[in-house]
Amino acid sequence: MPVISFNSKDFCKLVGKNYSKDKLEELMPMIGMEWEGSEGDEISVEVFPNRPDLLSVEGLARAFRSFTGLKKGLINYKVRESNYELIIDKSVKTVRPIVAAAVVKGIKLTNDSVKSLMQLQEKLHLTHARNRAKAAIGVHDLRAVKFPVTYAAVDPKSVRFIPLDGSKMMTPEQILAEHPKGIKYAGLVNKFTAYPMILGADDEVLSFPPVINSELTKIRPKTKDLFIDVTGTDEFTVNKALNILTTSLIERGSKVHSVTIHDGLSKKKLPNFNVELMNLNSDYCNSLLGTNFSVKRVAGLISMMGFGYKIKENLLSISIPCYRTDILHPIDLVEDVAIAYGYMNFKAELPSVSTIGSELLIEGFLNQVRDFLIGNGFLEVINWHLTNEEALFNKMNAKERAIVKILNPKTTDFTVLRDYLTPVMLGFYSQNRHNDYPQNVFEIGEVMKLDSTESTGVREDINLCFSVAHSSSNYSEVKGVLDNLMKVLGVAYSIKEVDNSSFINGRVAEVMVNKESVGFIGELSPEVLISHELKMPITVCELNLSKL
């Protein structure tokens, strides 16, 4: 989850009231901002990923001001009409079709405001915009922008500009190959033959979204007015990013001016701060929360979360602020009502639902097997389900067979899923080769095998592996345990000698129940022991408990 850091004095100034740090630490978690820590005046909070509007100190202050009742209800953000224009060229339709823009005037660049703007842009890119895939924001000094601005896709070799904080002219193609930002975001554009570009009226490059801006429009200490572009693949994401960014700037006293977007067919003015309406029935709210709130009470609570409302009988028509992205269903409003009421104020009460508990039948069976083995002196161990081919095949002196493989393993040690337990148990023995013997151990766990009759293509069985390791351990010792286990379970079995290259010839057998093999028992071959750096004879028995 994203972490936002800010200065507590700046925060209080934005809220409009002074709070001690202790008070903030107490109140913020109640709105769903998790306190991460503080150092001096610097505070860090964790924000839930469904609330990108809280990714700035301005957004946090706005929510806090409303929640604490200083200024409840919907904020009516205004867009000033103006003649700035942005033209969408049809070349960009198949590349990165969506664009939104705004002009913001009268910004005051202080340490806090610059830091917050950069932080908001970065965190929006990372979370809301899915690492710039769905939306990317460019912020420019308005003075360097010549209108009308054009959004077009151009040949990567045809234009040149100095990338932000750079010193030499580069083509977009060179940027993707050489510039650190270009290398990082190349994957978002390099599949196209033409790259998206925001160009001034004089055809100068303002930015190369979603990669980098031009040095031309860089923000400088004297910058007063901004031109902001947001480009992307998803209109909702793009427009919300612009709304979140521009309303944050309004919170600091700036004015937002419209930009008219032309695409040859239609025109629209952005940003669009219009509220969206959603109905909330107070009965629905009460039945979900287990409360008895009047419709007015619900209205009062929802307005603490920055919403507007109109009451019609027990129905509320809720105005959703233009910066909220997370209201999909009335239940999302109910949650905000609950948060406003305070989770600690709800009286916890058990439901009057009467049911009978029951465990899976297999649990009792497994515990009986466990108890038997523990009674026989075996220690329970738990190994990883993930292992590697080396362990399953080479180290077992076994031929390769089809197994379940991981597509994106993080390390070479864990690349496949075990299809039986013995190899991972030998891994365990290998780790403990310098510890005291006897080492008599067992594991009960899932194993996975390819099986096209299963809906996932994989059958999961529960296997048991028990094994003895000491200087005189042998087949007959383990078979004695197997005999008794089968007696306890009431299962008749027989032994069928087999060939298995992991074991000593003539000392390995399959365990047969009703003419079907349910496992094996055998003395591991010296080659297998030595490949695990073991100098102790080991005999194992492995059974598929799902078949018993």
Place this chain on the structure above:
Amino acid sequence: MKPEGIAERLHELERKVLLALKKKDKQLSTELEESTGLGEASINRALLWLSSKKLIKLKEEVKEVVILDKNGEEYAEKGFPEKRFLKIALKNDSIQGIKAELSKDEFNVSIGLLKSNGLVKLKEGRIIVTKKGLAYLKTGTLYEKILKKLLKEPLGLSKLSNELREAVNELSKRKDIIKIEVKTCRQAGLAKLGLSVLPYVKLEKLIGQLTPQLLGTGAYKTAEFRKYDLGAPTPRIFYGKKHIVTIIRDRIRKIFLDMGFKQVQGPLLESSFWNFDSLFQPQDHPARDMHDTFFIKEPMRGLLPNKKLVQRVKLVHESGWTTGSKGWGYDWKESVASTNILRTHTTAVSARTLAQCKPKDLPVKVFSLGHVFRNETLDYKHLFEFIQVEGIVAAPGVNFRNLLGILKNFFNKLGFDEVRFRPGYFPYTEMSVEPEVLHPVKNEWMELGGAGILRPEVVKPLLGIDVPVLAWGLGLERSIMDVFNIKDIRAVYSDDINFLREKSSYTKRF
């Protein structure tokens, strides 16, 4: 303990050695063997015990000793091969005949030795024993004398006569007859405490181990029992026991069973459909990223469930279906939903369970417990496999206060008296809750698990109707670490057998 008490608890071996030392202080262990008639192992045991009780002082001395090797043992029993050669040659003088009765090595060694010493002669393929040879056969050699001695006990090299030492030298040149080893010799002397204990040491036969014979013959009636040193360390016994994870697993299962929940299960290898799509997680959600989730290369895809359910899930993602939701507004793809993964949470099992329920089955209270997987690098805070437990209550009319009520009771049963709740966020619940419990020992609030009411976009496609479904879950490992005071999460799945053997696995906490 008083000297008398110490004396009463001495083992028979200890008493014998102490009394031997009374006769002559400062003896080598070999001398003690002679004076007590006890074997080497018994003497050594007695010396170590007495020394650990500070009754004697032990001095250790290193010396070279001669012992029998493989061939030496055989020759000591059957005689040297050259002698056997002579005996055979007297009966059957053909080379072939002799070869038949000796090993190739023995034959070769013997014939060389016998010829060079003039004990046999070779004539037309026959062996003739000389007069010297006959005499040699009748006399015992120095070599035989040495083997005989060695058969009884090792010989200290420094104590041998010059003659014997030369013979040992010669023998050591022949293959595998004798070995010279460096051995530690102990010299024992009485310590102050030993001297004070000695007057109370009696040699009379005390009963050590009570035996069937003693009971049968009634001999125990007239004998005295030796008192034990009751606190003495005992040999290590390796025992079997349950893994700490199994213990906590069972305890948590019991809590759910006590609360009237039915256990259900699902596969570890799951399709994305059940793990994500059925839980209304959009197909571009970061949790579905390669960085967080293990995807399966083989078999890459699974089958989707019935068409009706797939269609509902598709519509709910795209436009909210009939749930009253706006949906996510994107083009939902079956090809993404059918990819196989290792399940990242047990909520996948809850989704499968709801899909199997019909409205008439309500109310339903179920829980599941099992392994889940995250594509993490193993470190002190992260595991790539761990165990989650999750419960759901699906019943018309249940509400948020009921969720808090269940959580409170659940955490009470887990040993936490104080529980409080904070807003949380999970993609598939709304209200989402982060429960916090007051740690009974540390007296600090700690987050434990997550909870919420499943979104209508999750419930309605699965169940067919929109019913409140209360859900909560937690990872087991944090509880295990807390209960057993484990600092590094990897230790929960330690592959160190000493840890598994020694770690206490009992808790009174819940």
